[in-house]
Every structure is written in structure tokens, then in C-alpha cells.
Amino acid sequence: MRNESIPQAGNNSNSNATIERIILEADDLPSLPLVTQKILQLTFDPDISIKEISRVVSGDAALSLRFLKIVNSAYYGFSSNVKDIQQAVSILGVLAVRNVAITLSLLDIFPKKQAKEYENLFKRSITAAIAADFISQIEGNKAHPDVFLSGLLQNLGMFILIRYLPEKYAGLIQTAQKFALEIVDVEDALLGTNHIKIGAFIAKRWELPVVLRASVEYKNGVEKAMRLNIPAEAKRLIKSAYLGGLAADIYWGWNKAQTIALFKKQLNALVECEQSTANDILSSLPHLVLDSGFVEEKEEKDLASYRRILEEAEEEILQSAYKKRNLYRMYFEGRIQNKKYRHEIKRLQEELKHSNILVQKLALQLNK
Secondary structure, eight states, X not given: OTTOOOOOSOOOHHXXXXXXXXXXXXXXXXXXOHHHHHHHHHHTOTTOOHHHHHXXXXXXXXXXXXXXXXXXXXXXXXXXXXXXXXXXXXXXXXXXXXXXXHHHHHHHHSOXXXXXXXXXXXXXXXXXXXXXXXXXXXXXXXXOTTHHHHHHTTTHHHHHHHHHSHHHXXXXXXXXXXXXXXXXXXXXXXXXXXXXXXXXXXXXXXXXXXXXXHHHHTTTOHHXXXXXXXXXXXXXXXXXXXXXXXXXXXXXXXXXXXXXXXXXXXXXHHTOOOHHHHHHHHHHHHHHHHHTSSSOGXXXXXXXXXXXXXXXXXXXXXXXXXXXXXXXXXXHHHXXXXXXXXXXHHHHHHHHHHHHHHHHHHHXXXXX
């Protein structure tokens, strides 16, 4: 499927010009580490041997240690400890090795200028990847080999924006959250572009498989993607990544009640799952993420249980109703105040007019 042509989601010249300016002004645009690039290139070769992949991974000591840590995590559930890279590659498969290498690269190539925003984004990306993988298995009994990365890289453009506009983008996120707005809408309004377009640009620059790029481009356009004349496997990948992204936003985003309702509706429409399945997926996510090895145990407190998420969603609904009541109150009070001020202004205008008449009379008397 690598050479397959998938149409782009859109082509707005103004947005593209903005993206070009951001990219051209960046003199240190991130690229995948050389070892990750080599692994990615090798995965395109159908005749590549496990021995060759193992040799590349073993050639990077830091990657080898972290790779073995991930392989021995509870997420993969091996009965015995895997100590040899070649054994790990043989068990997991070449594409799983690629997934781990690219995931670990996200930790290295983006400097943490905004630590909180970066860490939340990385955990959100891992959650989306694991959720997408889970959903893909439910639909096809076996996860698509590219689905993990499809979920992981959906917000690639956000990593770029945090890198080059750290303070401005942190403020943009706060604005979106404060007013319960969609992040893409705020990006378009304040930046003239959005993270989806930028992410698609970077994914193409990294020469990722076209189906992975499509998952980035159609992050918010899954309905349009389903109407495209593309292979069923590509559509499955796009919708699994989309649903994984929604599930991640429930845990790491805002508008939780709205997102939960949308996730359940879209899961039923795209995968034809019952509502109980949606609850099972969302309930399992915190455990799967913590078991993956990509999130430190000390960060467990940051990942709420699904029960806690439901409580937060209920609180959001109450807060939303409260904000609306306050808005109406301020509106009507404003009308009352405006009416009061209009009377006051009219009174002052009458006093000024009367004063002018008195001044004119006094001037006439002095001139006599």
C-alpha cells in the first residue's frame, strides 16, 4: 500500500503559504534519527531479514535498552524476560520494531520548551495509538500493522507548533480550553493554519507510508475519507486512528461529555459496536497505557480512571450550564445598566445645556 495514491484532504493556498513560511523560517526542522530512518527504510524491503533489523537496533545502545524495556512491558505480556534484541525482533516482527523506534524518537527530537504541554501531548499520542490498535483488533480480530503509528502521529503538527511557537501555542491551548473551543478552529483563527496541515507536511517530509500520512490528513475528515475510492484496508486504518484520537481526547482534552457522546456514536457508525463495547474500550485504556512502558509509573496519577473521567464530564456539563446562566445574567444586567446610563447621560446633557444658557445670559449682562 506504500505506493497507493490517496487524495489530500484539502488545498487552501493561503493556509499552504502560511505553512511554507513557518517551515522555511525554521532552520532546525526536526528529522527522524538516523537509526530510525534506517529501520523505516528496511521495513519497506519485503525481503529484509530479522538479523539485519536486529543489527541496526543493536548498533544504538540507548535505543536497545529502551527497546528491551518496552518489549518486556506488561503490554506485550511475554511469560519470560526477553534479553536479546534478535529474539525480541523475532517475536514482535519488523513493523512492531519500527513502531517502537518512531515512538521513542518523539521523545528525543522535540525539545521540551513547554514541558507540561509536551508531556500531555506525548501521553495523548500514546493513548491514541493504543486505543486505535485496540479498536482495529475489535473490528478485524487482528490489528493493522500501521494502526499504532496512525494513532500516534495524528497530532504530529502539534509537536511542531510547540517546538517553534512554545509560549504562543501554550496560550492558544489555554484559550481553546477556557472557552471550550475546538483546537483546530482556534489555530486557524490565530495562526492562519492548523496542526493537521502541518503534520501532513512533516509526515510527507519524513517519507512515511502514504496510509500513515492519510491518517494525519483526515484526522477531522473521516466521513470524507470513507467516500474516497481507496482500498478497504486504508479506510479501516483511517477510521481506527480517528476513533483512537477521540478516545485519547476524552482523557487528555476538554469537552469530555461531548467527546464521549461523539466517540460512542462514531464507534457504532464506523465499526458497528454496541455501547457496552465503547465503555469497555474507554475503561481499559488507562491500564493499557500504563502497561505499555512508554509512560513512567510515577505519572500514573496523571491518567485518571474512566469513572473519574465520567465525573469530570458531568462537572463540565454543570459548569457549562452555570456559565450560560451567568452569560444571560450579564446580558440582562448589561441592558439594565445601559438603560440606567442612558438616563444619566441625558440628565448630564440637560444640565450642560442649562449651564450654557446661564453662561450666555451672564456674558450679555457683562457686555451692557
